[in-house]
Every structure is written in structure tokens, then in C-alpha cells.
Amino acid sequence: MNKIIYKLFFAVFLLLISCDDGDLHPEGTGEAEGLKATMEVSFSGLKAWPSAYQMVLAAYGNDTENPLMSKQISVPKSENDIVVLDLNGLPEEARTIGISILTKGRKLVYNYYTYDIGNATEDVVLPISQINVASFDRIQHQVFDNYCAPCHDAGDKAAAGLSLTDGKSYMSLVKVKANLSATNKNRIEPGMPSQSFLVDILTEDIVNYNHTDVLPQEELVTLIKEWITQGAKDN
Ligand code: HEC
Structure with a gap:
């Protein structure tokens, strides 16, 4: 019986030592060899x-x-x-x-x-x-390049005359009249998401080609709105 208790104590002792060792050298801090x-x-x-x-x-x-x-x-x-x-x-x-x-x-x-x-x-x-976090460059690469440019490309393939390719998108959007807006909105009105036709088209089914399912995540619309609210700057 004593032997068993002794063995048990020893096992617990070993366990404690090994835990202690883990605590002394947590992963990713202290002893790392490479640069920081x-x-x-x-x-x-x-x-x-x-x-x-x-x-x-x-x-x-x-x-x-x-x-x-x-x-x-x-x-x-x-x-x-x-x-x-x-x-x-x-x-x-x-x-x-x-x-x-x-x-x-x-x-x-x-x-x-x-x-x-x-x-x-x-x-x-x-x-x-x-x-x-809401930079235009992120919108270009995370949103326009992936989900819009295939239809809104340069030249005569641009749907609704709108090019959303890198280098052309900004001047095609900001303070430019939307062809399809019934209320004469600009595609993007700096500071005013509610006055920007691009936001309307992504959130309401209002043109022949419904755009409300084009983006896979709601947060990408939030990204565009936040960029507009901040003044729709080209950076
Ligand atoms: C599958 C093709 C397709 C995709 C993808 C697409 N669009 Fe369109 N877009 C169109 C078509 C077609 C129209 C014109 C609709 C009409 O005539 O009623 C249009 C119209 C628009 C307009 C209106 C332009 C104006 O001057 O009135 C905007 C803004 C727009 N798209 C933005 C986007 C954005 C932003 C994306 C990506 C999130 C996108 N589109 C993705 C096909 C597409």
C-alpha cells in the first residue's frame, strides 16, 4: 500500500515539475532566437x-x-x-x-x-x-477587384458605363452622376452614404441587375459606408 502511495506522490511530483517548466517558458516570448x-x-x-x-x-x-x-x-x-x-x-x-x-x-x-x-x-x-481601416485601397482590392470588376471593367465592357478597375474606379465614382438614379444622386457623395447611389444599389433591389446579393458579407457594405462617411478620400 505504502508503495502505491509513494508512486502516486512521485507521479504528481513529476507532473508539477513539467507544468512549472511550461510556465517558465511560455510560447512566443522570452527565449526566442530570431529577431523581433x-x-x-x-x-x-x-x-x-x-x-x-x-x-x-x-x-x-x-x-x-x-x-x-x-x-x-x-x-x-x-x-x-x-x-x-x-x-x-x-x-x-x-x-x-x-x-x-x-x-x-x-x-x-x-x-x-x-x-x-x-x-x-x-x-x-x-x-x-x-x-x-476603411481605406479606399482596401475597398478597391477586397471589394471591387473581387466582386465588381468582372462586369464593371474598362472600355466598352463596363456595365452602366461604370469602370471599377484599379486606377479608374475613384474618378468614375466620386461626385459623378449615376446614370440610373431616379433622384439624380451621385454614385458617391463624400460624407453622405444615404446620398450615394452605390450604397442604394447594394442594399435595395432597384436596377435591372439586382446587386443586393453581389457581396458575400454585410460588413463589406459597412466598409464602403464608413469610407464615404469619412469623406471618401483617395487613399
Ligand atoms: C454580373 C455583373 C455585375 C456585377 C458583378 C456588378 N455589377 Fe454593377 N451593374 C451591372 C449592370 C448590368 C448594371 C446596369 C443595371 C441596369 O441597367 O439596370 C450595373 C449598374 C451599377 C451601378 C449604377 C451605375 C450608374 O451610373 O447608375 C453601380 C453604382 C454599380 N453597378 C456598382 C457595382 C458594384 C459596387 C459592384 C460590386 C460590389 C457591382 N456593381 C457588381 C452589372 C454588374
Whole structure:
């Protein structure tokens, strides 16, 4: 009997030691061998924070679509918050650091910012302090390129005479009269989502080709509205 109790004590003792060891070296901190990249950034346009996907700080190698490592950025409480986050122990193959949106399967959707670490030999602090979550560049790449440009392409293939390809979309939209608006709205009226025909068309079935199911996520409409509310700037 004593032997069994002794064995039990010993087993518990071993268990405690191994747990302790785990606590001393939590994953991703402290003893990492590679370099460290730190982000100190505040975010504006928080209403457009992605929820179907994830906002991350990520390190990429030669494959710029699938990061080598990433850490999720939680939505800040306010636009004034400076979010500090680091990637510790960067793998040797790391070439760039990005502030990106990834799918839940960790594939790149959109890169807000990329920093080339090339052959860095010291830890880096990303030289950027502010990111607009509802930027026009994100709308171009996450929305127009994927869901609109196939029909609203350049030249005579542009449905309703509207081109939504990169480089043409902005001047085709902002303060330009919509051909199909019964109330003479502009396609985009800066500061006023409710006066922008592009928002109407994505939320109401009002033209021959119904657009209300074109976007797979409601939050992409929110993204466009937030960009318009902020003044529909070209950045
Ligand atoms: C499958 C093809 C197709 C796709 C995809 C598509 N559109 Fe359209 N779009 C059309 C057609 C066709 C019209 C003209 C409808 C009509 O004549 O009633 C149109 C009209 C419009 C208009 C009205 C333009 C004006 O001057 O009145 C806007 C704005 C618009 N689309 C935006 C978008 C946006 C933004 C997307 C992507 C989220 C998109 N469309 C995706 C086919 C498409």
C-alpha cells in the first residue's frame, strides 16, 4: 500500500515539475532566437474592422499569400489607442512584415501595410503609426477587384458605363452622376452614404441587375459606408 502511495506522490511530483517548466517558458516570448518586429499603431475607421476575417500582424517569406507566422490584433476600444504588439523569434526566411487581413484559414485577403525587413540584423519597430481601416485601397482590392470588376471593367465592357478597375474606379465614382438614379444622386457623395447611389444599389433591389446579393458579407457594405462617411478620400 505504502508503495502505491509513494508512486502516486512521485507521479504528481513529476507532473508539477513539467507544468512549472511550461510556465517558465511560455510560447512566443522570452527565449526566442530570431529577431523581433514591433508594431505601435493606432487605427481609425473602426466601424470597418473585419469580423468575418482577422486583422493580424504577420511575417511573410517568399510566399506572400500565406504568412510564416501571425498574431491577431484585437479591435481597439478607441481610435486614440496605440496598439502595441510584437512578433518574437522571426524565422530566418521572413522577408516582410505586414499588417493584414487574413481568412480564418490564414490566407491573405488584404495588406494594409508591408515593411521589407530584407536582411535585417536587428529588431525592428515598424515605421508607421496610423492605419485607416476603411481605406479606399482596401475597398478597391477586397471589394471591387473581387466582386465588381468582372462586369464593371474598362472600355466598352463596363456595365452602366461604370469602370471599377484599379486606377479608374475613384474618378468614375466620386461626385459623378449615376446614370440610373431616379433622384439624380451621385454614385458617391463624400460624407453622405444615404446620398450615394452605390450604397442604394447594394442594399435595395432597384436596377435591372439586382446587386443586393453581389457581396458575400454585410460588413463589406459597412466598409464602403464608413469610407464615404469619412469623406471618401483617395487613399
Ligand atoms: C454580373 C455583373 C455585375 C456585377 C458583378 C456588378 N455589377 Fe454593377 N451593374 C451591372 C449592370 C448590368 C448594371 C446596369 C443595371 C441596369 O441597367 O439596370 C450595373 C449598374 C451599377 C451601378 C449604377 C451605375 C450608374 O451610373 O447608375 C453601380 C453604382 C454599380 N453597378 C456598382 C457595382 C458594384 C459596387 C459592384 C460590386 C460590389 C457591382 N456593381 C457588381 C452589372 C454588374
